[in-house]
Amino acid sequence: MTLHARGSFADRRRLTTYLAFLVLILLSPIPGHAYAGPGAGFAVLSSFWTLFVAFLYSVYAFFVWPFRQLFRVLRRRKAYGKARIKRAVILGFDGMDPELTERFIGEGRLPNLEKLRARGTFRKLRTTYPAISPVAWSTFITGVNPGKHNIYDFLARDLGNYLPYLSSAEIKGPKRSWKIGKYTIPLGGPRIKGMRRGIPFWHWLGEAGIFCSVIRVPVTFPPEKFSGVLLSGMCVPDLKGSQGTFCFCTTRASGEGFREGGVRVPIERAGSRYVSYIPGPEDPLAGGSGEELRVDFEICPDPGKNQARFTVDSETFTLAVGGYSEWIAVKFKAGVGFSAHGICRFYLKEISPEVEVYITPVNIDPGRPDLPISHPVTYSIYLAKLFGPYATLGLAEDTWALNERVLDDEAFLAQCYGNHEDRERMLFDALEKTQQGLCACVFDTTDRVQHMFWRYLEDDHPAARGVPREQRPTVIQDLYARMDELIGRVMKQIDEQTLLMIVSDHGFKSFARCVNLNAWLHQNGYLALKPGKTESGDWFDDVDWSRTRAYTMGLNGLYVNLKGREREGVVEPGAEAESLKKELCCKLDGLVDPASERVGITGVFDCDAVYAGPYVDNAPDLIVGYGDGFRASWDSVMGKVTNQIFEDNLKAWSGDHCIDPRLVPGVLFCNYKISDEKPAIVDVAPTVLKLFGLALPGHLDGKPWTVGISTDRPVKLSPAP
Amino acid sequence: MASLVSVPMGSFGFNVPSGIVIGISLVIGLLMVIVFGYTSDQKAIRAAKDHLKAHLLALRLFQDQIHVVLRSYGRIVMATGHYLRLAFKPLLFVIVPMTFLIVQLDRYLGSEPFSTDRAFLVQARVDNSDALNHTSLQLPDGLTTTAPPVHVPAENEVAWRVVAAREGDYLINVQVEDQQFAKRVTVGSGLPRLSSVRLRGRFWERIFRSAEPALPENRFVEAIDVQYPSRVIVFLGFEWNWIWLFFVLSLAAGFLFKSILGIEI
Numbered sequence: 001m002t003l004h005a006r007g008s009f010a011d012r013r014r015l016t017t018y019l020a021f022l023v024l025i026l027l028s029p030i031p032g033h034a035y036a037g038p039g040a041g042f043a044v045l046s047s048f049w050t051l052f053v054a055f056l057y058s059v060y061a062f063f064v065w066p067f068r069q070l071f072r073v074l075r076r077r078k079a080y081g082k083a084r085i086k087r088a089v090i091l092g093f094d095g096m097d098p099e100l101t102e103r104f105i106g107e108g109r110l111p112n113l114e115k116l117r118a119r120g121t122f123r124k125l126r127t128t129y130p131a132i133s134p135v136a137w138s139t140f141i142t143g144v145n146p147g148k149h150n151i152y153d154f155l156a157r158d159l160g161n162y163l164p165y166l167s168s169a170e171i172k173g174p175k176r177s178w179k180i181g182k183y184t185i186p187l188g189g190p191r192i193k194g195m196r197r198g199i200p201f202w203h204w205l206g207e208a209g210i211f212c213s214v215i216r217v218p219v220t221f222p223p224e225k226f227s228g229v230l231l232s233g234m235c236v237p238d239l240k241g242s243q244g245t246f247c248f249c250t251t252r253a254s255g256e257g258f259r260e261g262g263v264r265v266p267i268e269r270a271g272s273r274y275v276s277y278i279p280g281p282e283d284p285l286a287g288g289s290g291e292e293l294r295v296d297f298e299i300c301p302d303p304g305k306n307q308a309r310f311t312v313d314s315e316t317f318t319l320a321v322g323g324y325s326e327w328i329a330v331k332f333k334a335g336v337g338f339s340a341h342g343i344c345r346f347y348l349k350e351i352s353p354e355v356e357v358y359i360t361p362v363n364i365d366p367g368r369p370d371l372p373i374s375h376p377v378t379y380s381i382y383l384a385k386l387f388g389p390y391a392t393l394g395l396a397e398d399t400w401a402l403n404e405r406v407l408d409d410e411a412f413l414a415q416c417y418g419n420h421e422d423r424e425r426m427l428f429d430a431l432e433k434t435q436q437g438l439c440a441c442v443f444d445t446t447d448r449v450q451h452m453f454w455r456y457l458e459d460d461h462p463a464a465r466g467v468p469r470e471q472r473p474t475v476i477q478d479l480y481a482r483m484d485e486l487i488g489r490v491m492k493q494i495d496e497q498t499l500l501m502i503v504s505d506h507g508f509k510s511f512a513r514c515v516n517l518n519a520w521l522h523q524n525g526y527l528a529l530k531p532g533k534t535e536s537g538d539w540f541d542d543v544d545w546s547r548t549r550a551y552t553m554g555l556n557g558l559y560v561n562l563k564g565r566e567r568e569g570v571v572e573p574g575a576e577a578e579s580l581k582k583e584l585c586c587k588l589d590g591l592v593d594p595a596s597e598r599v600g601i602t603g604v605f606d607c608d609a610v611y612a613g614p615y616v617d618n619a620p621d622l623i624v625g626y627g628d629g630f631r632a633s634w635d636s637v638m639g640k641v642t643n644q645i646f647e648d649n650l651k652a653w654s655g656d657h658c659i660d661p662r663l664v665p666g667v668l669f670c671n672y673k674i675s676d677e678k679p680a681i682v683d684v685a686p687t688v689l690k691l692f693g694l695a696l697p698g699h700l701d702g703k704p705w706t707v708g709i710s711t712d713r714p715v716k717l718s719p720a721p
Numbered sequence: 722m723a724s725l726v727s728v729p730m731g732s733f734g735f736n737v738p739s740g741i742v743i744g745i746s747l748v749i750g751l752l753m754v755i756v757f758g759y760t761s762d763q764k765a766i767r768a769a770k771d772h773l774k775a776h777l778l779a780l781r782l783f784q785d786q787i788h789v790v791l792r793s794y795g796r797i798v799m800a801t802g803h804y805l806r807l808a809f810k811p812l813l814f815v816i817v818p819m820t821f822l823i824v825q826l827d828r829y830l831g832s833e834p835f836s837t838d839r840a841f842l843v844q845a846r847v848d849n850s851d852a853l854n855h856t857s858l859q860l861p862d863g864l865t866t867t868a869p870p871v872h873v874p875a876e877n878e879v880a881w882r883v884v885a886a887r888e889g890d891y892l893i894n895v896q897v898e899d900q901q902f903a904k905r906v907t908v909g910s911g912l913p914r915l916s917s918v919r920l921r922g923r924f925w926e927r928i929f930r931s932a933e934p935a936l937p938e939n940r941f942v943e944a945i946d947v948q949y950p951s952r953v954i955v956f957l958g959f960e961w962n963w964i965w966l967f968f969v970l971s972l973a974a975g976f977l978f979k980s981i982l983g984i985e986i
Contacts, residue, residue, distance in 0.1 A: 051801055057780045058794040065787050211785060229782055314983045378778050385775035388768075433779070433789050 080210070080436070082693025084708070086497035087434065090684070091427075091490065092140075092217065092442035093483055094133055095450050095657060096504035098124045098667045100480065109477060110484040112491060116502070116669045125666040126680035127506045129610045129623050130556035131657050133234060133447065134168055136505035136666070136681055137218035142198030143685030143700040147613030149198035151219060152620060153554040154243075156195075160567050162540050162639070164553060166243070168195050168219050168235040171371075173284070183285045186338075192222045192371060197615060199697070201685035202226055202438055208694055211437035213430035216423060218442060218505075221394065223375035230375045231383065231426065233442055234394040238361040239332070239342040239370070240281050240292075244393050246401045247344075247359040249276040261400025267299070267355050274299040274355050278312075280332035280362060281340050293332035293340065301351040308351050319348040324414060327389035329365060341365040343389045347411055358406050360415070363392045383426055390422040397448035402652045409652075412452060413475065417482075420445040424486060431493050438688065443486075449479045450508045454655025461512055462648035494671075499691060499707075504666035505681060511656035513593055514633030514649050515600050515626060517552045518641040524587065526550040529641060536641040543641065546570060549580060553639040555632050555658040557620025558584065558604070581606055581621055588624065593646045600646065602627040602660045612701075625660030632658065675706040738830055738912060739956045742966050745826065749967075750974025753815055758984035760811040767985045769804040776800060808986075823964070828914050828932050830963040832949035834907040840867050840884040843904070844946045845895045850874050852897050852941045859894035859901065863887050863908075877943075897941040904945040905933060918946045 080086065101122075105114045116122065128136045128146060130153065138151040146152050156167040174188035196219050202212040206227025214220065218234030238244055246262040251274065258264065267276040280293040297312040307320045317325055325346040332340040342362035349356040364371055367384035373392050374380035384390065397416045401407040407415070420443060427441040453475040455464035464472065487502060494500050518536075521527035528547035529536055536542040540551065545561060545568035552558045560577050563569040571577050584604065591601040603625035611619050626632065634651070635642050657664045668679055676683075682702035689696055690704040776796045783789035835841050847853060853872050858881045860866065868882040885891070888909035894901040904919045916932030921943045927935060936942055953960045979986050 051797065054777060054780065054794055054797040057777075058790055061780065061784050061790040062787065065785070065790075068785060211783075376782070379782060382775050382778040382782055385771040385778065388771070433783050433786060435786070435788060 080693070083210075083691065084693065085499045085691050086436050087494070088438050088440075088499040088501065088688050088691065089431065089490065089494060090438070090440040090501045090503060090688070091487065092137070092440065093446040093502065093504050093667075094137075094218075094442060094444050095447035095506060095508050096480075096483070096502075096667050097450070097507035097509075098665060099507065100476070101667055104477060104480045107477075109481045112484045112488040113502075113669060116487075116500075116671060120672060121668065121670040121674040123668045123674065123677070123679050124507075125503060125668040126678060127661050127664065127666050128681065129605055129661050130625075131506040131659065131661040131664045132555055133505050134219045137234070137442070138196050138198070139682050140503070140505065140684050141200045141217060141219065142196075143201055143682055143689075143702040144198050145611055145613060145682065145701045147611030147616040147619065148699065148701070149196055149613075150615035150618055151196050152618070153557055155554045156618065157553055157559065159565060162543075162545070162551070162553075162566070164539065164639070166195075166235065166237075169193065169221055169237075170195060171237065171241055183335075186284050190371065194222050194224065200224065200226070201689055202228060202230075202440070204689055204694055204697065205438055205692060208692070210692055211434060213434045213437070213439045213441075215426050215430055215441040216444070217440055218394070222372055225375060228375075228437070229379040229430075231380060232373045232392075232394075234444070236364065236373055236392055236394040237371070238393050239340055239364055240279070240362065242361070244361040244395050244398060244400065245279075246361050246398050246406065247278055248401075248404075248406045249355075249357040249359065251354045252356070258400070258404050258406075261398075262404060262406065267357070270298075272300065274301070276357070278330060278344065278359055278362060280330075280342065283334050284338055285334050293334055295330045295332055299355060299357065301355060303352045306351070308348055308355070310346060312346075317346075319346060321348050321351055322411070323348060324411075324418070327363075329389070330362060340370050341368040343392075345415075347407070347415075349406075358401060358411075360391075360398060361393055363396070366390055366392050383429075386429065387422060387425050390426075391419045395444075395448075397444060399448055399452055399653060402452050405652075409453070409473070409475075413449070416445050416448055420482075427490070428493070431490070438692075443483070446479060446483060446504070450476055450655045452652050452654065453479075454508065454510055455652065457655075458510055458512070461510060461654055463512075463650050463652060463654040491671075498671075499688075500669075500671040501684070501688075502667065502669035503681065503684060506657040506661070506666050507664040508655050508657050509659060509664055510629045511631045511649050511654055512629045513596060513598075513600065513631075514636075514647050515591075515593075515630050516633040516636040516640075516642050516645055516647070517558065517588075517624065518636050518639065519643065519645045520588075520591070521550055521552065522641045523645065526584070527641060535643060536639075539639040540641075550584060551639070552624070552632070552636060554620075555637060556623050556625070558588075558622040558624050560621045562621075577621070584622060593630070595646060596629070598629060599627045600630045601625065603662070625662070626658070627660065628663055630659065631656045670707075672707045679705055738952065738963065739954050739966070741912070742830065742954060742956075742963050743970055746967050746970030747974045749819075749822070750971040751978045753819070753971070754975050754978045754982060754984055754986065756815050757811045757986055758982065760814045761985075762807060762810070763985050766804070766807050769800060769807055770985065773797060773800045773804060823967075824929055826967075827964070828916065829912050830952060830954075832915050832917065833952040834888075834909045834911075834913055834915065834949065835885060835947075836910075837885045837887060837908060840882050841947060841949075842880050843883050843893060843895075843906075844878055844880045844944075845902075845942055846876065846878045846944045846946075847897060847941050848877065848943050849941075850877055853877065853879055855898050856941075857896045858883075859896050861891050861893065863889055864891055864893065864906070893945075895942055895945055900940060902936055902940070902942040902945060904947065906947055907949075915949050917949050918944055920944050 104110050128139045132153055134151050134154055135146055138149045142149045151167055153167055155164040157164055170193045172191045174186040174190060176187040178185040178187055202214055203226045205212050212228030214230040216231055216233035220230060221232035221236045223230050223232050247265055248262055249265045249267045251267045263279055265276055267274045275296060275298050277294040277296045280295060283291045283293050297310060299308050299310055301308040307318055309318045312328055315328055319325055327343040327345055330342050330344060343365045344362045345360045347358040349358055364373055366380040366389060369380055396419050402412040423443055430439050455461040456472040457476055518527060526549045528544040530542045530544045533542045548561050549571050550558060550560055560571050560580055561569045562571050562573055562577055564573060571580055588601050588604045590599055593600045601624060605623040607619040607621055666681060683705055686696050686700050686702045686704040776793045779793040780790055843858060845856060847856060853874060856879050863886050864883055866881050867884050871880045885908035891906045892903050893906050894903050907913050907915055914932055918931050919933040919936055920927050920931050921936035954963050954966055956966055
């Protein structure tokens, strides 16, 4: 017998003796022996408590259910009375492009969409003016034009100072505070006001007793009350209150800060360790001094294994170079009783010779949300408990980090698909929970990946010059194939009484050339700089407003510097303003890029012609429709006047849709036959309401489609293998 | 183990049982939480608890979807089983030392000594009924019987009613024919180590119930039993058995320490 074998035998004997003894103890008649410390005590107690509560609630729900149904009937909220469908499943793929979709279907990459096209419906879906996600999805949600929902861009301008603010939501500090010396004690939570107007169509469904699960549909922050569950999407801020500020920690001394989207933080050496910090929100006790809260962390590199150990608060984890952490909970403490809870992921870029770490924007912790990001509040907690922490930031995929080359292609894609997988889990949970009613879920990956990888689709994109054709990854092709595979899995979950609709808010085109419209306005005498200046800073620094008649900020809006509206307006309302708008339309429409000899602007649209509603006064005066391959320059978006009107776009952000809306329609796939030839995104809401048998509210701009014209039943589809 | 426990007991003095239970509960609560933290799969326990909470929230969120409610209930049952399974591993590590500790503590805190003014029973069980008639009780100075012995032939038992004149640690002897079998009896107050029974053989029962050496093998007497009165501990205006107080306080301590130490239970 070998020593090992003897050891094993002895171990077995010891184990047997131990287990026998254990059984004896467990069977012992003295009650005290059943208790084995608080660990086991908690386990047993909480288990019994959980089961007890669950049992009580199940019994309650079971017995109360018929009465709730009866109550609905008595209130004339009889759901599904005239409904033609039992359930509507709407998958939103932000930015899915109809031309690329057709091309990839033709190449045999998208078998499930091909099946939908062949047996159901495929159309180009007319988008909004402008073709920007918050605008188009707001129209999708409300069934009205932007003049009625008040969203015209990501940004709106402050008429008092020409500075931008987020168009969808306003977050302010608490109404009252108590000042003690240098400290300010906030009395109450932050005030959040949604700026989007109009009523979401799921509100009407809920009123009729039709349950809705709505996941990450853009411009749903702050979440509004309705009969269903909703997780807010695009426009949810990070913990700093921004739309996403990443943190790049580095030991490298030099390096400029980032113009937008991120902050550079030094890593200090402390013996064999390194220390740095995550910048957080403003200290609420500092009384608006701008002092920010921080969470320190420590890095212990192990160059031999090409990895490093991180310690953040009480959490310790190890990352290999090129690897992401899980979501790490961070708590920014301001003082007793004041703290902000966030989550972020760490990405180890380098440990030798320098140490560099990328940290995602600090997302609001969905398990402990400091701001409401779902309706009811417990829905985000439910999802976090079920699937673990997940990205809550509206623009969760950090395109800025890739633009600034803090992340490489691979790291960015890993981040995108990590978020995408979380979203898929949420969708399938919602599908399971919503056997009747509406289930709507929007996926952002399609938009972000196309924005950042379009450069590889074209041979001559300036952002991919020098990359040989054979080395260009097929990221976008893979993206569409992946979405098709997801659609196939969803198709397995639906029956003949379910409407499946796949929509995108807009399509996509190349963004190879930048147009600085402020530079054009300057060079053509519409915008003036202060004496001696040839360029302005960001947000119109050094612009002479007393001599400026028009300006642009944001992606497509062009504004007249109107007297009585803008603080330093000079253009008289009425005839002068109208004349100026016409003049600008004439000059800009058909503007040619001298370098490429292509048309940079294919249309300029007067807002009075494209919008109608109570909020038209907040709209830009003109919407600029850039041509295929063009978009507003990075500087122009930020209100900066430069010398050059046209220039190459060298950033990874190489595809875009903020152009002439006629060039970038979205997609519409449906398992029903739809007869309408030119459907628009504004029609989705009235169509769904009608299919559920509801009367359409009079203020809707969309028209319901004629659905199921050839058959009253939706086409039963089995997913492609 | 017994001697280990008896040292701190002695140093605590007397009439402070609630203080002792509080102190022990806090220490045990802390130790057990630490052991739980080291021996359990913390990540899995956290996930299991989160799933439980999620299914509970689902009951509320989807209350109008009766199929979701019923399915969630089923999942809660499953998740509870999973959670208990995860909690079982640390239980394996702590149950043996905890059992011994509780057994030893019970000898100090479970009962209190006899008082001088109240009679108590001494019962002896013999291995054959013939021996019953030859069984007598030899009492030391300070203890007296207050009634003739009662024989229970069906049980092979004989019982005496005894009363103590003064406090003390006594050794009583049960005599059968020419052989004597001793049993310790304590009369007084404080927190002495008490053993209510002395047994012959029955190893495991002795481990859990007796604090005295085994009675000689193959002799007449199987067990000598005295029933000490249960100790009542007054805490927060309530009367407690020490084990319940220990249970409540160690749970409270565990709750406190788990939060401080960041250990998931």
